Amino acid sequence: MLNLKIYAQRRRQLMRMMGEDAIAILPAAPLQIRNRDVEQPFRQDSDFYYLSGFPEPEAVIVLAPGRRQGKFILFCRDRDPKMETWHGRRYGPEGAIELFGADEAHAIDKLDDVLPGLMGQCESVYYTIGLNPEFDKHVMSCVNDLRRQSRGGKHAPYEFVSLDYLLHDMRLFKSRDELRLMRKAAKISVQAHIRAMQHCQPGQVEYELEAEILHEFHRNGAGWAYPSIVGSGANSCILHYTENNQPMQDGDLVLIDAGAEYDGYAADITRTFPVNGEYSEAQKEIYELVLAAQEAAIAKAVPGNHWNDPHNAAVRVLTKGMVELGLLKGHTSKLIKEQAYAKYYMHRTGHWLGMDVHDVGDYKVDDNWRLLEKGMTMTVEPGLYIPHGSRGAKRWWDIGVRIEDDIVITKDGNELLTKGLPRTTAEVEAVMAG
Ligand code: GLY
Ligand code: MN
Ligand code: MN
Secondary structure: OOOHHHHHHHHHHHHHHHOOOEEEEEEOOOOOEEEOOEEOOOOOOHHHHHHHOOOOOOOEEEEOOOOOOOOEEEEEOOOOHHHHHHHOOOOHHHHHHHHHOOOEEEEHHHHHHHHHHHHOOOOEEEOOOOOOHHHHHHHHHHHHHHHHOHHHOOOOOOEEEOOHHHHHHHHHEOOHHHHHHHHHHHHHHHHHHHHHHHHOOOOOEHHHHHHHHHHHHHHOOOEEOOOOEEEEHHHHHOOOOOOOOOEOOOOOEEEEEEOEEEOOEEOOEEEEEEOOOOOOHHHHHHHHHHHHHHHHHHHHOOOOOEOOHHHHHHHHHHHHHHHHHOOOOOOHHHHHHOOHHHHOOOOOOOOEOOOOOOOOOOOEEOOEEOEOOOOEEEEEOOEEEEOOOOOOOHHHOOEEEEOEEEEEEOOOOEEEOOOOOOOOHHHHHHHHHO
8 A cells, every 4th residue: 555645645636537526436446256155356446546555345435525524535345343253354444534534434335324414415426337337236225315306405426427537547646655556556567577587397287387486476465367378389479368377388379478566556567488498499480570560669658659669569560570571461551551461460559557457548639649758657568369260371480479568658659568588589588598
């Protein structure tokens, strides 16, 4: 958790933009059943956590900038010795005030009594409908209550506005404190990938490398930001492969896409390395092309360029390289225009990165690609995937290569968050041999 002042500052900034005639309502992430009476591990909703640092389920934040007697209202579970003995500690409304800086706190089961009073005094409600259908019902029943009481002088809000526009624009720009956490998530992930490279042996099963990755995440107080992908041989060509249950063959590549989440912030890294520690010539040809594309893309990720410039740079290098190798036939510019590269490069070169691995924030503004600015964090992850049976490409069958790193845009360039992880074939081979 960050310093309390940081959450307070974020709430103030959001409330300034909302104006005094509005309130915002944010529910905590819902609890999810995994099977029968076993729940999925709880992970707080990113927006909720961003504004409060409050880690519990069954909680609701209300921000009411126009209210004199308390603008930050937190609803949460009451203390309950019996429940806490069985299921773990709770902060309770007292803790919400003392430790999380709430101006006012109530038991969550009082929500339906208190919410109409808060909502009845405002014109707009910032609430993102549809994400949490269960909670939508509370909000709607509250609106209907107010409508029924209109002859008593109450009124229902005139409009519902999605919070995304204001809040997600704030989240897109990372502060110094957030970058500290993102560097930490990146560092843990770098160590995990190095560990996987060092432990890899032909004959192991993919899940053994997944275990090495998770070992490094957990021993550093982190979890995973998304389920790890460990795909060897033909599986390296399946973008979202997560079975991770095949033996790894001598002579094959293995692609690992794995990133840690540390105090709510994600890293997202991919490396592709030879199971036996040495890239074959054919593997090197593809790997080095992807690496050149990544370098070209990173060079374009600078302030003043727009979101799509790095992608365009990667596509150009990959397409030109594929023509040179004989994977594509024709003129580079025409092949780019026709998107012929998509046969082997079918995803984009990156995405925003932050509390969510595919983080929030618009990629376009008024239909134009967004300009890159200081504090934006993103991945740069070109790849090439040549599945078995690809015509005229037998030499490269079952070679899937992705190289993914994380960067933050700085005042005059970018900073690599995922430093220290071998990237060239020589660097990877040296770590595997060590
Ligand atoms: N790990 C998901 C992605 O690379 O976008
Ligand atoms: Mn990614
Ligand atoms: Mn990834």
